[in-house]
Amino acid sequence: MIEEDDNFELPLRAERETLTLDIDGWEGPLDLLLALARVQKVDLREISILALVEQYLAFVEGAKALKLELAADYLVMAAWLAFLKSGLLLPRDPEVEPSPEELALRLQLRLQRLDAMREAGARLMARDRIGRDVFLRGAPEGLRVVRKPAWEADLYELIAAYGAVRARTGPAVHIVSRRPVMSLETAIELVSRMVGARLDWASLESFLPEGLDPLYRRSALASSFLATLELARQGKVALEQEAPFAPLMVRRL
């Protein structure tokens, strides 16, 4: 990007009588066209597009003569302007849409829009800016917000906490309660017997005896599952399950 000095002002470029061939100074063909237009007339609504085209083409020719390397977009614009010029000069062909006059008008409008924004930018930069023209308080005390925790706890938490402390530190008496379990050996025996008694697929749960204590039933189910896996490994049963959590089906092999 081109760094401009800070008192960049719009008319500067236009005030020059002749244009130097400093391609680096132009931000593209539209920028160059705008500068040429401003040399021609201050009021962009009054410029002659034909004259502008001539100036641009002359500029590009000049650059070529000096063997300056022009960026491709400058040449593209030159070609388009040459096309526009011939359109403007030759007898009008009503078939061609849009008309050369309309294209010229659009170019003029485009230059006006760019010019408007360039001027707006300059006017923005010339405003009273904080830190350059106006200044904020140098050493503000600041509006401090002191955060004060509002502690929360309720009575249940309080007594539960005390209970936990006492339970934790009081003499602990550990009683290991005996839970009814089915051993793996028992389960293998059970499953082998049940499978042997049936020919078709049957769910694993159907092997468990009725009316078991719920805790013992859970243990029996877990052990029976292990048992079927073991039997399947030994090639004695086949297992099948249609979907996750569907009943596990068992059959003798």
Added chain:
Amino acid sequence: MIDEDERAVEAALFAAEASMTVGEIMAAVGARDVRAALSRLREHYAGRGVELVERAGRWHFQTAPDLAHILRRTREEPRKLSRAGIETLAIIAYHEPVSRAEIEAIRGVQISKGTIDALMEAGWVRPAGRREAPGRPLIYATTPAFLTHFGLGSRRDLPGIEDLRAAGLLDPVDLAMEQLEVEKDETDD
């Protein structure tokens, strides 16, 4: 005579590290008639070395612009913008919300990656969603900090914006421009 509301608002704004909305001032000084106090304070400070100003709904004290020459002496310039940066900022401010392609269409050149980044870093420009158009391009708008920095009460205070709008120079980048691009491309072949 100065009243308590005015004193409180004056003290809060003096002490504040950033400009404040009426709501923030109210939160700081309690239930007071902040609006009335602000308007009396603004009047009181008018013409003094320090002024009370409102920017984008936020209030702050600042030194009077005509005293810049006294204060500037020892201070560094605020961030310098490239010419591309200035133009891009102007286009975003006057046309917002605007996409990168629309900025490029107005400037007639591609903008380098760093240009919008620098404006965002300065806190003057922010992404403002996407345009509901093919490609859903990101669109940009200015921030309250932009208005504050450039001393604008609101976007309506942008220099000459009404004249430009009346002249049709702020209309959405129109089809005519796109067509111009198409023509250019065709002659390119």
Added chain:
Amino acid sequence: MIDEDERAVEAALFAAEASMTVGEIMAAVGARDVRAALSRLREHYAGRGVELVERAGRWHFQTAPDLAHILRRTREEPRKLSRAGIETLAIIAYHEPVSRAEIEAIRGVQISKGTIDALMEAGWVRPAGRREAPGRPLIYATTPAFLTHFGLGSRRDLPGIEDLRAAGLLDPVDLAMEQLEVEKDETDD
């Protein structure tokens, strides 16, 4: 009416990052009658929300001392007591007055310094003198605010050990041990 000297001095002091001597102000604003301007400014700001003050030959603006409460607001933020906090509070409530060492003996875990501080900050616990024992340790007790917060008429309303047992609050030994482990981890960091 404010004169130019006064405006310049006002702006210079407002924008200054530190208090300024008369010499420094003069260097900033140029050849002006700074002393006279300072004295008029001080008079002008007297009684306002902002004052111009001189300290050891240096001048600066500051907010009026009686408005300090505006500048320092307190905002309450609800916060849960940590497990260590609630246990410590419970032990103090059941055993008061009690020293820190005693609390630790009952809890079976050390308590960090912040724990009792938080309880005192909450207004639930107060120092209640010293134990007439070796080292004369500080002892703690609950406050009336503690009773109010927990809806207790007096400490006698706290359920006794037998009530706790009946409510099953003394049972979950393993669970309590697990929680203790977690809490140790928390206090570690």
